[in-house]
Amino acid sequence: MKLTTLEVISNRQLNPRTYELILSGDIPPVKSGQFADLAVKGWFLKRPFSIADCEGGRITVLYKAIGGGTREMAGWKKGDTTDALVCIGEGFDTSACLKPLLVGGGIGAAPLYLLAKEFNAMGITPDILLAFRDKEEAYYIDEFKALGNVYLSTDNGSLGYKGNALEALKYYNLEFDRYYACGPLPMLKAFAEYSRQGQLSLEARMGCGFGACMGCSIKTKGGPKRVCKEGPVFRADEVIF
C-alpha cells in the first residue's frame, strides 16, 4: 500500500454511466482484487475502486458515475492528477484452482478482468459469467472474451440469458472448483448460500481505506474483519451476512 499522485492517461465513457479510467504513476505490483482509493477535488474522503488492470506503471479503474464524486471524476481529462492510495487490501487467492468461474454483477466485474489475466498467465482459460441489469449497463464484453469463455445474463433479457447471475449459472450449467464473485450484496449472499467454494469481493462505505477507522468492518466467523484491510476479498464460507 502506498500514498502517491497519479496522472490521468485517459478517461473513456464505455456506456451511459460506466467509465474506464487509466492512471499512471509510481505503482507497486497489483494483485487482482486489490483496490485504489482516489481523491476527488471538493470531496473530503477518497473513494475506493477495485483495480481492473495493471500494466507497465498504469492501472485501470472502471467506475460508474452515480454520485457527486464519481460524476466529478467523469470530467477528468488527460493530464489531471489525483492523490491516491494504491494496492490496498488482500486480493483473490488463485492457488489450487484449476477450473475457476468468475462472476461479475454490474460494475462488480471490474476486478475480475485482472483476475482473468492472472489465470491466463497460469495457463488457465476461466469461465466468466457477467450479469447486468440490461444491455445498456454492459461493458468490457469483448475484453473479457479475449481472456475466457464469457456467459451473459441481464435482468430484462436484453443481452444473454434473462435472469440473475445465479439463475444464469444454473441455466448455462457452469461447473467450477472455485468461483470468484464481485457484485451487489444480494448476489454475493445468494452465491455464498449456493456454494461455499468461492471467494467474494465486498464493497463498503469506507472512512480511511487502510484499517484505521473500523468504518467498514463486517462480521465473519473469525470475528470482525475490515473490508479495506483483511478484505475486500473474503472466503464465501466465512462471511456472516
Place this chain on the structure above:
Amino acid sequence: MDLRVNLLGYTLDNPVIPASGTFGFGYEFAEFYDINCLGSISLKGTTLEPRYGNPLPRIAECPSGLLNSIGLQNPGAQKVVAEELAKLGRVYGKKVIANVGGSAIDDYVQTASEFNNADSVFAIELNISCPNVKHGGMAFGTDPKVAAELVREVKKASTKPVMVKLSPNVTDITELAKAVEGAGADAVSLINTLVGMRIDLRTAKPILSAVSGGYSGPGVFPVALRMVYQVKKAVGIPVVGMGGIMTAYDVIEMMYAGAAAVMVGTANLVNPYACRDIIASLPRVMEELNISSLKEIIGRAHNG
C-alpha cells in the same frame, strides 16, 4: 526551538497525539512511517467486553468532514492489554493513553483497572462522550452529576491519571468540565464528535445504519476551538484540544486557546501521514510566528 510539553506528569516530545478511534492501536500506521515521532497515542476506545459495534454503513461523507457511527468496535480490555499493547510496543517506544468506554459505571471502573499494570500506559482517557453507543457513552457526558460520580469511582480504582473526554453535544460544556474537575479528574480532552446525520437522496433513507453519527473534520475546528477556550477559562486542570486539526497552524491556534497538547483525529483518515507531516512542519511554523517554546504559548489567547 522547544516542542516539548508536559501532560499529566509525562513529557511529550511534541504536543501531537493521534486521537482515539482514528489511529486503531497505532501499529497499523507503522506501515506508513516511524510512529516514534508522535508525542503520544490515544488508543482505540476500549470496553470491558469485545464489541462489534454498529452495522454498516458506519461512514457518511460531509462537506469538510465525515460522520461515523462505528459504535466502539474493539476486542475488549483483556485482549487490548495482552495483545494490542504488545503489538504496539514492538513499533512504538513511548507511553500511550488508554481510552476507556462503557455502558455502566462498573464497566468503566473495571476497564480502567485493566490498565493499572500496563507500564506503557501513562493516562486513562474516559470516553463519556461517544454518541454511537446506545447505553452509556454520551449519556455519561451530558449530565454533570452522573459524569462526576463516574469520575470519582474510576479515580478510586485506577492507578493512572484520569483525563475525561467531553462531548460538545451539551448546552454548556464548562458545566461538565467543572463537574469532572470537582470529582478529581486530572485533565479534560475535547471535543468529541458533534451529532449529525445524512440522508441518501435516492432512497430517502438515512445513510448510517444507526441513523445519526458523530461529525468530525476541519468543519468542526472553530466550534472545538471556542469550547477549548471556554473550558480553559473555567477549569484549572490541563485541557487537551481536538476537533478538526489538519495543520501545524491549527495546532498553534488550539494551544493559544488553551490546549496543553492536541489530538489529531480525522486528518489521519484522509492522509495517513497527517500527524507526521504536522509534527515535521511545526518548527517552521513556530519560526514564522516567533515561537521558541510551545509550552509558553498555552492559553496565550487569554492574556490581556
